[in-house]
Amino acid sequence: MTALSPSQRLAALRARLADAGVQGFVIPRSDEHLGEYVPPAGERLAWLTGFTGSAGMAIVLPDRAAVFTDGRYTLQVRNQTDPALWECRHVTEEPATEWLKAHAQDLTIGYDPWLHAAPAIERLKVPGVHFAPLAANPLDAAWTDRPAAPMAEAVPHPIGFTGKPAAEKRAEAAAALREAGEDAVVLADPHSLAWLLNIRGGDLAHTPLALGFALLHVDAHVDLFMAPRKVPGATLAHLGNEVVVRPREELPHALDELRGKRVRIDAEATPAWFSDWLRQAGAEITAGEDPCRLPRACKNPAEREGAHAAHRRDGAAMARFLHWFAEEAPKGGLTEISAAAKLLDFRRALPLFRGESFPAISGAGEHGAIVHYRVTPETNRRIAPDEVYLIDSGGQFMDGTTDITRTLWTGPGTAPAALKDRVTRVLKGHIALATAKFPAGVAGPHLDALARRALWDAGLDFDHGTGHGVGSFLSVHEGPVAFSRAARVVPLREGMILSDEPGFYATGEYGIRLENLLLVVPAALPHATKPFLAFETLTLAPFDRALIDPALLTAAERDWLNAYHARVLAEIGPQVEEPTRAWLRAACAPI
Numbered sequence: 001m002t003a004l005s006p007s008q009r010l011a012a013l014r015a016r017l018a019d020a021g022v023q024g025f026v027i028p029r030s031d032e033h034l035g036e037y038v039p040p041a042g043e044r045l046a047w048l049t050g051f052t053g054s055a056g057m058a059i060v061l062p063d064r065a066a067v068f069t070d071g072r073y074t075l076q077v078r079n080q081t082d083p084a085l086w087e088c089r090h091v092t093e094e095p096a097t098e099w100l101k102a103h104a105q106d107l108t109i110g111y112d113p114w115l116h117a118a119p120a121i122e123r124l125k126v127p128g129v130h131f132a133p134l135a136a137n138p139l140d141a142a143w144t145d146r147p148a149a150p151m152a153e154a155v156p157h158p159i160g161f162t163g164k165p166a167a168e169k170r171a172e173a174a175a176a177l178r179e180a181g182e183d184a185v186v187l188a189d190p191h192s193l194a195w196l197l198n199i200r201g202g203d204l205a206h207t208p209l210a211l212g213f214a215l216l217h218v219d220a221h222v223d224l225f226m227a228p229r230k231v232p233g234a235t236l237a238h239l240g241n242e243v244v245v246r247p248r249e250e251l252p253h254a255l256d257e258l259r260g261k262r263v264r265i266d267a268e269a270t271p272a273w274f275s276d277w278l279r280q281a282g283a284e285i286t287a288g289e290d291p292c293r294l295p296r297a298c299k300n301p302a303e304r305e306g307a308h309a310a311h312r313r314d315g316a317a318m319a320r321f322l323h324w325f326a327e328e329a330p331k332g333g334l335t336e337i338s339a340a341a342k343l344l345d346f347r348r349a350l351p352l353f354r355g356e357s358f359p360a361i362s363g364a365g366e367h368g369a370i371v372h373y374r375v376t377p378e379t380n381r382r383i384a385p386d387e388v389y390l391i392d393s394g395g396q397f398m399d400g401t402t403d404i405t406r407t408l409w410t411g412p413g414t415a416p417a418a419l420k421d422r423v424t425r426v427l428k429g430h431i432a433l434a435t436a437k438f439p440a441g442v443a444g445p446h447l448d449a450l451a452r453r454a455l456w457d458a459g460l461d462f463d464h465g466t467g468h469g470v471g472s473f474l475s476v477h478e479g480p481v482a483f484s485r486a487a488r489v490v491p492l493r494e495g496m497i498l499s500d501e502p503g504f505y506a507t508g509e510y511g512i513r514l515e516n517l518l519l520v521v522p523a524a525l526p527h528a529t530k531p532f533l534a535f536e537t538l539t540l541a542p543f544d545r546a547l548i549d550p551a552l553l554t555a556a557e558r559d560w561l562n563a564y565h566a567r568v569l570a571e572i573g574p575q576v577e578e579p580t581r582a583w584l585r586a587a588c589a590p591i
Contacts, residue, residue, distance in 0.1 A: 016138030022110035040147040071463030072371040118272040152202030154210035156238035163302025174220035185264035192292035266290040298495040310400030315540030316575040317346040323583040329410040357394035357476040368511030388510035405515035409546040423547040428454035429502040451502040467499040
């Protein structure tokens, strides 16, 4: 079968919209689990538009169409879409509601209730524009060569890594329902299934999930809606008698059985289809957060130790890579693909490594300015001497998930003073956040500005959040916490892991980002009048001295950097071979 061209795909969708009785359609970058990462069968936005970023939305009308993305993807979306077919809009500066007001008056816009949370649809509604849920997705009908749904097996995750039996987790979550007077909760997020039931899977490329849905009942038993062939005998034995595996086709009947019951829905994390069906079935819907979400974010002692161990191993791979890069980059023979592949080779040699936690962002020169750049054979370019190279990567280990970004000078010449100024300001922001001490109750949005202050002082900024939560052998992007002005106000708690990744991007020239992962720990403040929290840095890899201007650092910032580098040398040095150890000693020498 010949693949459709971009214009043919758009035309095919419009033809199906006419058949469905609507004039427009909303296409999100999500599948029915509303997550950031989707299997090939869920890549509807990419199939239709060509845009492959991890966040975005398209709206198709009879005579025009637009793609809406955030600041991470403004360059990428323009590079990947046909301007003759698609308008590109910044989701906050040119919101979809304003576009709909201008172009969709008196039109009916269809949407797939499996692919949108109910509040997301409500936020799109404007006077004069009508929205209608569709029983069948017209894009799926147009996508004739759509891949099959993934069918990887769900497997038990050992108690040594999870730190708590699944039965205990189910009992605690059920107790939360009982306290709220609720009979059941819908779990649409497969991360919750993975954490609650201590299972992992292979349905996604970089996040070890088994995709499915579940109903957790107040007596702690679970109906798990997953293709039975995905759940082998060993996993059934692990799940026990209080977890019943049912095919997804039984989900409507199971919801019908909740007639007259109080059922919790986490509206932002659950497809609108569930609330629509439960309402028709006669259930009472209550609003509340997924009871797995916050406990999952607060890593228990076993998960924290796993994170430490994973980062020590990952630090050895990074040291080997940085040493190799320092020797090879000045020769001019590397490419973005070859550099990322070498780092992956170093990680593959590590115990408990199961894959990258996301596709590495390997950007040289102007490509580094594309915040979530993904190199392809078509865009792959040589890493030239005397330029900036940004590498953002991570690993999935059975005991933890890593995510690190380093900005490197390729040499052999000296970096320009203006560039060193920008990198050092980003480093100052990184240090400000990493060293923060704050009272319990403070949330990520309250701390975001700390990482921007040194840039703001120079009239500079970056157009993305400063950090995100990170899972334990789960998603590298995990809620509910984040360092961002737009993030929910969720107080930070002991055991949470977040990234600290301020940056600066000069479009067409270079990108800078410096990222470590932080663990929330109690603060050692003997005279504090209330509980305080602080951060412990998990990531162990040196920052590139060639890009740092020591004169811009305060004494306290130099002390932090020198202490951090001394720790990197002490913990990573014994793990690596002497040539890399010698390089590490120089890279970690006091500034």
